[in-house]
Amino acid sequence: MNRNQKIQQIAVTAAQMREIEGRIFAAGMPVAALMEKVAGLISHRIKSLFPISSFSGKVGVLVGPGHNGGDALVVARELHFSGYQVKIYRVFPKLKELTAQHDLYAQSLGICYVNELADLEDCELIIDGLFGFGLEREIKDDLAAKINQLNQWCKTVVSIDLPSGLHTDSGEVLGTAIKANYTLCLGLWKLGLLQDLALEYVGKAELIDFEIPLTDITAILGEMPLIQRVTKEFVQQHLPLPRPAVTHKYKQGHLLLICGSRKYSGGAILTGLGARGSGVGMLSIAVPESLKPLLVSHLPEALIIGCEETENGAIASLPDAVDLGGYDAIACGPGITTEATNILEGILANNKPVILDADGLNILAQLGTISTLKNRQEITVLTPHAGEFKRLFPDIENVQQSRVEAVKKAAELTQAIVLLKGARTAIANATSKVWIVPESTPALARGGSGDVLTGLIGGLLAQGVAANINSLVERVVIAAWWHAQAGILAAKERTELGVDAFTLTQFLSSVLLHHFSSSL
Numbered sequence: 060m061n062r063n064q065k066i067q068q069i070a071v072t073a074a075q076m077r078e079i080e081g082r083i084f085a086a087g088m089p090v091a092a093l094m095e096k097v098a099g100l101i102s103h104r105i106k107s108l109f110p111i112s113s114f115s116g117k118v119g120v121l122v123g124p125g126h127n128g129g130d131a132l133v134v135a136r137e138l139h140f141s142g143y144q145v146k147i148y149r150v151f152p153k154l155k156e157l158t159a160q161h162d163l164y165a166q167s168l169g170i171c172y173v174n175e176l177a178d179l180e181d182c183e184l185i186i187d188g189l190f191g192f193g194l195e196r197e198i199k200d201d202l203a204a205k206i207n208q209l210n211q212w213c214k215t216v217v218s219i220d221l222p223s224g225l226h227t228d229s230g231e232v233l234g235t236a237i238k239a240n241y242t243l244c245l246g247l248w249k250l251g252l253l254q255d256l257a258l259e260y261v262g263k264a265e266l267i268d269f270e271i272p273l274t275d276i277t278a279i280l281g282e283m284p285l286i287q288r289v290t291k292e293f294v295q296q297h298l299p300l301p302r303p304a305v306t307h308k309y310k311q312g313h314l315l316l317i318c319g320s321r322k323y324s325g326g327a328i329l330t331g332l333g334a335r336g337s338g339v340g341m342l343s344i345a346v347p348e349s350l351k352p353l354l355v356s357h358l359p360e361a362l363i364i365g366c367e368e369t370e371n372g373a374i375a376s377l378p379d380a381v382d383l384g385g386y387d388a389i390a391c392g393p394g395i396t397t398e399a400t401n402i403l404e405g406i407l408a409n410n411k412p413v414i415l416d417a418d419g420l421n422i423l424a425q426l427g428t429i430s431t432l433k434n435r436q437e438i439t440v441l442t443p444h445a446g447e448f449k450r451l452f453p454d455i456e457n458v459q460q461s462r463v464e465a466v467k468k469a470a471e472l473t474q475a476i477v478l479l480k481g482a483r484t485a486i487a488n489a490t491s492k493v494w495i496v497p498e499s500t501p502a503l504a505r506g507g508s509g510d511v512l513t514g515l516i517g518g519l520l521a522q523g524v525a526a527n528i529n530s531l532v533e534r535v536v537i538a539a540w541w542h543a544q545a546g547i548l549a550a551k552e553r554t555e556l557g558v559d560a561f562t563l564t565q566f567l568s569s570v571l572l573h574h575f576s577s578s579l
């Protein structure tokens with residue numbers, strides 16, 4: 060993996076960024092030189108995104124008191140030299156020294172300064188240089204009112220480093236925040252830009268890489284940072300591709316799905332289709348007897364196991380002939396209803412990797428999450444959405460405000476791999492490592508898409524076990540990325556309203572062709 064690919068995997072907090080920046084300055088890089096270099100890169104990117112010929116050229120630049128404001132002043136100057144009609148609105152009279160120097164120079168060049176935010180309303184493009192990772196406290200009163208007014212204008216806004224008002228680490232809105240169309244993040248991805256809370260403010264996020272030496276990064280973050288953005292390069296490293304030339308179906312994993320009920324038969328089909336899409340060698344699906352013909356019709360290649368059912372049509376028990384030890388992985392939950400408690404106890408007593416989702420999680424919560432899992436030696440994967448997470452871990456507070464902390468805590472408590480679904484799905488393992496899937500689509504917010512993910516995870520885990528790979532968490536991570544990318548591709552072709560779960564399963568293979576065709 061080259062430097063750029065490594066950089067893309069990293070997400071930092073404000074404190075870490077400050078330490079890394081501090082090393083650069085301590086090594087001799089003048090702060091002013093770095094600002095000039097960074098802001099020059101920002102200017103270049105803005106000019107390529109918004110060529111002066113493509114609009115009136117009227118640009119409003121918001122300047123804050125710190126170096127984010129300094130960056131903005133350099134950008135204002137460079138756009139001015141390139142013929143853009145620049146107007147600067149300096150929000151605070153008191154500026155940091157370097158920012159004040161750029162302010163002086165911009166004034167000496169005769170760049171237009173306005174005294175009121177309203178004077179920027181005729182600009183088509185707004186550059187947000189109010190705050191970057193130095194934002195320390197809530198934005199209130201007059202400044203908050205101005206930001207809210209600006210957001211009402213619905214202009215095209217480019218935020219430097221972060222949309223002003225977002226907490227660098229948590230992505231929380233501190234009082235109010237700029238709603239950006241583009242966020243040009245400087246040097247290293249800020250953790251806050253990866254949080255669900257931030258998404259409606261970030262717009263399209265890009266990284267402006269300014270060659271931070273990897274040694275400075277690893278000096279602060281270590282060789283393997285604890286929080287990682289999932290990139291396609293990471294996925295490529297862990298996909299079960301290419302396959303060995305000589306293989307057979309049992310070497311490609313055998314997955315058992317335990318799912319479905321008379322009430323929820325579709326979930327079993329979708330989970331099976333997700334598993335099919337993973338490429339798993341053998342797929343067995345245990346469903347209530349009455350669902351067997353339905354499953355056979357949708358998944359003729361799968362071994363459908365008809366189970367004794369309760370009068371409500373849930374799985375009462377697995378047939379005695381089913382030897383749980385004969386599978387590489389077991390996924391349980393979609394559509395089983397909370398009647399199937401004894402099934403869950405049976406599979407958790409088994410020492411095979413188990414994936415629990417949907418009512419499998421709700422039963423686990425009823426049994427007692429931590430007490431039930433504490434004796435598990437084998438891998439357990441939990442895939443809750445926020446509501447299921449709350450039921451599983453009622454003592455973990457503020458889940459949506461700090462998803463990374465929440466999923467880390469859950470994994471530590473259970474020693475399981477916990478995948479917390481969301482706009483930016485986060486996965487944690489027992490050693491507190493966290494992966495965040497940086498891209499997804501609201502098209503996936505539909506019933507059934509979670510069932511597909513469960514099957515996909517199960518199929519990839521089963522293949523990993525069969526191939527004796529020693530770390531399986533990466534298989535869970537790539538499944539989440541794959542699932543999101545299938546949603547993105549499907550939404551591109553069918554709009555965000557056109558990605559039902561069945562359609563989603565049809566795009567799974569397109570993801571691999573779209574991203575990895577050169578190496579398939």
Ligand SMILES: NC(=O)C1=CN([C@@H]2O[C@H](COP(=O)(O)OP(=O)(O)OC[C@H]3O[C@@H](n4cnc5c(N)ncnc54)[C@H](O)[C@@H]3O)[C@@H](O)[C@H]2O)[C@H](O)CC1
Pocket residue numbers: 076080093094097123124125126127128129130155189190191192193194195196197198199219220221245246
């Ligand atoms: N990432 C890099 O390596 C580089 C970053 N650059 C830019 O510098 C900013 C960080 O600069 P800093 O001065 O530390 O912070 P800010 O510009 O975000 O300014 C914060 C400034 O404002 C004061 N403040 C904080 N909260 C509030 C508030 N709610 N109301 C009023 N004032 C507030 C605080 O005291 C600070 O003085 C980074 O984002 C980049 O844009 C370098 O230019 C290039 C390299």
Ligand SMILES: [K+]
Pocket residue numbers: 127187188189190191218219220221222223
């Ligand atoms: K900003």
